[in-house]
Amino acid sequence: xxxxxxxxxxxxxxxxxxxxxxxxxxxxxxxxxxxxxxxxxxxxxxxxxxxxxxxxxxxxxxxxxxxxxxxxxxxxxxxxxxxxxxxxxxxxxxxxxxxxxxxxxxxxxxxxxxxxxxxxxxxxxxxxxxxxxxxxxxxxxxxxxxxxxxxxxxxxxxxxxxxxxxxxxxxxxxxxxxxxxxxxxxxxxxxxxxxxxxxxxxxxxxxxxxxxxxxxxxxxxxxxxx
Amino acid sequence: xxxxxxxxxxxxxxxxxxxxxxxxxxxxxxxxxxxxxxxxxxxxxxxxxxxxxxxxxxxxxxxxxxxxxxxxxxxxxxxxxxxxxxxxxxxxxxxxxxxxxxxxxxxxxxxxxxxxxxxxxxxxxxxxxxxxxxxxxxxxxxxxxxxxxxxxxxxxxxxxxxxxxxxxxxxxxxxxxxxxxxxxxxxxxxxxxxxxxxxxxxxxxxxxxxxxxxxxxxxxxxxxxxxxxxxxxxxxxxxxxxxxxxxxxxxxxxxxxxxxxxxxxxxxxxxxxxxxxxxxxxxxxxxxxxxxxxxxxxxxxxxxxxxxxxxxxxxxxxxxxxxxxxxxxxxxxxxxxxxxxxxxxxxxxxxxxxxxxxxxxxxxxxxxxxxxxxxxxxxxxxxxxxxxxxxxxxxxxxxxxxxxxxxxxxxxxxxxxxxxxxxxxxxxxxxxxxxxxxxxxxxxxxxxxxxxxxxxxxx
Numbered sequence: 001x002x003x004x005x006x007x008x009x010x011x012x013x014x015x016x017x018x019x020x021x022x023x024x025x026x027x028x029x030x031x032x033x034x035x036x037x038x039x040x041x042x043x044x045x046x047x048x049x050x051x052x053x054x055x056x057x058x059x060x061x062x063x064x065x066x067x068x069x070x071x072x073x074x075x076x077x078x079x080x081x082x083x084x085x086x087x088x089x090x091x092x093x094x095x096x097x098x099x100x101x102x103x104x105x106x107x108x109x110x111x112x113x114x115x116x117x118x119x120x121x122x123x124x125x126x127x128x129x130x131x132x133x134x135x136x137x138x139x140x141x142x143x144x145x146x147x148x149x150x151x152x153x154x155x156x157x158x159x160x161x162x163x164x165x166x167x168x169x170x171x172x173x174x175x176x177x178x179x180x181x182x183x184x185x186x187x188x189x190x191x192x193x194x195x196x197x198x199x200x201x202x203x204x205x206x207x208x209x210x211x212x213x214x215x216x217x218x219x220x221x222x223x224x225x226x
Numbered sequence: 227x228x229x230x231x232x233x234x235x236x237x238x239x240x241x242x243x244x245x246x247x248x249x250x251x252x253x254x255x256x257x258x259x260x261x262x263x264x265x266x267x268x269x270x271x272x273x274x275x276x277x278x279x280x281x282x283x284x285x286x287x288x289x290x291x292x293x294x295x296x297x298x299x300x301x302x303x304x305x306x307x308x309x310x311x312x313x314x315x316x317x318x319x320x321x322x323x324x325x326x327x328x329x330x331x332x333x334x335x336x337x338x339x340x341x342x343x344x345x346x347x348x349x350x351x352x353x354x355x356x357x358x359x360x361x362x363x364x365x366x367x368x369x370x371x372x373x374x375x376x377x378x379x380x381x382x383x384x385x386x387x388x389x390x391x392x393x394x395x396x397x398x399x400x401x402x403x404x405x406x407x408x409x410x411x412x413x414x415x416x417x418x419x420x421x422x423x424x425x426x427x428x429x430x431x432x433x434x435x436x437x438x439x440x441x442x443x444x445x446x447x448x449x450x451x452x453x454x455x456x457x458x459x460x461x462x463x464x465x466x467x468x469x470x471x472x473x474x475x476x477x478x479x480x481x482x483x484x485x486x487x488x489x490x491x492x493x494x495x496x497x498x499x500x501x502x503x504x505x506x507x508x509x510x511x512x513x514x515x516x517x518x519x520x521x522x523x524x525x526x527x528x529x530x531x532x533x534x535x536x537x538x539x540x541x542x543x544x545x546x547x548x549x550x551x552x553x554x555x556x557x558x559x560x561x562x563x564x565x566x567x568x569x570x571x572x573x574x575x576x577x578x579x580x581x582x583x584x585x586x587x588x589x590x591x592x593x594x595x596x597x598x599x600x601x602x603x604x605x606x607x608x609x610x611x612x613x614x615x616x617x618x619x620x621x622x623x624x625x626x627x628x629x630x631x632x633x634x635x636x637x638x639x640x641x642x643x644x645x646x647x648x649x650x651x652x653x654x655x656x657x658x659x660x661x662x663x664x665x666x667x668x669x670x671x672x673x674x675x676x677x678x679x680x681x682x683x684x685x
Contacts, residue, residue, distance in 0.1 A: 103508060105501075155543055181544055185516070185575040186509065188582050188644060194547040217498070 001046035001117055002026045006036030006063070007079065008055050012102075016049065019106045020113075033058030040067055045074050046120070047113050052080035052091060061094045068095035075116035077109070088184070107218030111170040118166060129164040132224030134203060134211055136164055145203055155180065156199050163212065163222040172219035196220055235405050239398020246390045254383055261379075266352070269367060270336055273354035276308070276365045284358045292358070296321040309341060309351055309366035317362065324364070330355060332362045341366070408437055424452045457521065465514065469507055476503040513643040520572065520650040531677045532570045534606050535560035535598040541577040542596050545585060553591045556581075560598040564606045567677035568655050576651040579644040580610040580670055587614030587668065604676035611669035622661050648672070 003025045007013045013029055020027045028043065030036035033054040040048055040063060052060040064076055078096040080087065088099045097119070098112050128137040134145045141157060143150045152160060159180050163171055173192045177183040196212065204210045213221050284292045296310050300323050311322035319326065330337045334356050341351050353366030411429055418426045427448060428441040483496050542558040549556040566573075577596075584594045595611045617625060626649040648670070652659040657674045 101512075103504075105505075181540065183544070183574060183578070184571050185578070186512065187544075187578050189548065189585070191544060191548045194551055195544075198547045217501075 002028075002044070003113065004028045004030065004036070004039055004043070004045045004048045006030045006033070006040070006048065006054065006060065007051040008032060009051075015106065016109065019110065023110055025113075032056050033060070033063060036060075037063045037066065040074070041070065041072070047116050048074050048076045049109070049113065050076050050078055050096070052078050052082065061091065061096075064095045073120075075120045077112055077116055079104070079109075105172075105217070107170060107215070108172045108174060111172045111175060111219060114169040115166055115171070115175065118169065129161070129167075131164055131167045131222050132209065132211055134164070134222075134224075136161060143203075145207065148206075150202055152199075152202065156195070156202070159195060159199055160203065160222075163220065166222075168221065168223045168225065170215045170218045170221050175219070233398075233402045233406075235402035236395075236398045239394050239401070243391050243394035246394065247387060250383070250386055250390065258379070269352055270354070273336070273352065273365050273367065277354050277356045277363060280363060280365065281356060281358060284361075284363075289359070289361060293321040309353060309364065311362075311364040313362045313364075315360045315362070320361070322364070327362070327364070328353070330364075332357070339366075405437075412437075412441065419448065424448065424455060454521070465510075468510055472503050472506045472510075476500055476507075479503065510643070513647065516575075517643065517647055517650050520647070520654050529567050529569055531565050532568055532573065533563055534566045534573070534608055534674065535562065535564045537570065537574050538577055538596055538598045538608060541574065541581055544578065545581045548585060549594065552585065552588070554585065554588050555591075555593045556596070557593065558596045561600050564598050564600045565677045566606045566655075566674040568674065569651075572651045572654065576648045576672070577608065577610075579648050580672075583644055583670075584610050584612035584614070584668075588612040589614060600676065601673075606674045606676050607671055608674070609669055609671045611664060611667060613664070613667040616663045616666055616668045617661065619663075625661070 003020055005013060005016055005020070005027060007016065007029070008031050010031075013031065017027045017029050028039055028045075030039050033056050036050070036054070037058055039045075050060040050064060054060055060078060060080075064078075067074070067076075075097045076095065077098045077100060078091045079100055079102055080091060081102045082088075088101075091099050097116055100109060100112060126139050128135060128139075130136075134143070136143050138161060143152055143157070143160065159176065162176065162179050173190070174186075176192050176195075177185075177187070196214075200210070200212045204212055209224075211222050211224060213223065215221050280292060280295070283295050293312060296312055299308075300310065300321075309322075309324060311324040311327065312320045313327055314320060317327040317332070324341060328339045328341045330339050330353060332355060335354075337353050337355065339351060339353055341353075351366045353364050356363045356365070415426050415428050427445050430441045430445065431438055479496060479500050483493060483500075487493075488496070538560065539558060542556060546556055581594065581596065588594050592613045594613075595609075597607075597609050597611075599607045599609075601607060625645050649659055652672055655674055657672055660671045660673075662669045662671070
């Protein structure tokens, strides 16, 4: 996909652009608010990654507000060194779609960009989901793998649903915490891993090909690919 | 002088003096007017009576008798302050003590007129004019008789003005001095504080006057500032210690890597280790920032009505698999919906920290009980109890200190900020946090003020 990065820090920009390109995305980079605003308004992008604090008179939130008022609905991921919950809320309220605090792991950024892109292409909450031979019907809340019905607790269902909606994409622990439990903080121990291994017990244990995989240094992915 | 005028006490006194003068005039003016009227009426009556008497003599005994009567009166000094004059129709004096008819018409009535009384000089007098046949009669009294009374009135008024002004000024100056003394002592204390000594407190008395109330409020503020500064100092010491360690490790790891240049496989492992070190630093940093944010009390504006039982149920369910893994029984009890007013994110984090803590200390096959109860006074109690080693009484206060890690927590993950955060969240919500030893085990009880949940559908 085509991505615009608006970020003034040279090192961070280089690192992100290189990473995105390696992941197969075409990436444009703007180093200040003026260029960023111009590119964002004139070029069709799939996702915009916007630093919140930019040098000069136009900051990230201002660009987002202008874009939204002009009717541009490109999904935007805000990057910020401000980590306070209120700043996050302000960022999202200005029209951003997701918020990532600096410093971040590149895997986290990539996973969130992918998730934003997928979300922008419409999520039908009622359509049954399928990954390999694993089927989930959000309406009837039935989960079937092969010919066997799998019984899940409500939260396990929510966890699997989120993973399946982002099938073939890396989903980070933070994304799971935010979207499955609505936890916007970092629990001290890796409880998410325990939930995943429990879920894995239920959907993968008795099958030859595992669908729920761990992606080193990043998170998890549900995929039927090899 | 200008400095004096700028003093609030003096300008207040001046204001009061002006107010006093205005009210004095407002009081005296109608009095003066009424008094003058009464005097004039009285004098008119006297003069009319005099004229009537002279008229009676004229009617009874004729003009010669009247002339003789007037002459006799003047001669015998009975007239005194009286002015008497009888003239013919051409205004030629026939008898009396005025040399000529004064500047008044000969029509009957009462007039004020300037008369020349010879030896006594010109006087203002009130005169009554009457017609007796073809003669003109003038009866009057000069004003000298009433002059002392008027003078006394004016003396009295001037005296009152003087007393008012001087007393007002004096009170103003005295108040100013008293105020300056107290303000000066406040100023000295405050400048000592500005120069860095936060232990100073403003002097206060038992009284409840304005300055004292202000001083007490300022002292309360100083208390809070000292606490915060102390906290900041503690935190920066702790940061220095707890961030330095992982940073030092990271530095030596990288330096070694650059010096030794090991084979690629090993290099990658070292880099992964370095990233983990950095993540640890970031984690500590985030926790400290979160604490600072809570301590600053900025999040109180984001309070909404939240269901404590709901938050606790989610947290319990979140930790359930982790408990199972350690063979710990995690139970949850609640009285149903228990609304409190608070920040859902922070309360969830506090609950999660408490359960996480309990999981660290409960032994294998141990138990952890989480309970949410509504007290009869509406307050909501959230308790987390484990059957681990508990904590010593002397350790109770220390566990809330930042970066403190008890003996029992050695070797467990964490940076020693969990309970500090719980305490900060409790403080922000105005709630009590109690630790009690269950022998064995530790129970932490968080008591939150209750709230009413918004009507579903309205929210």
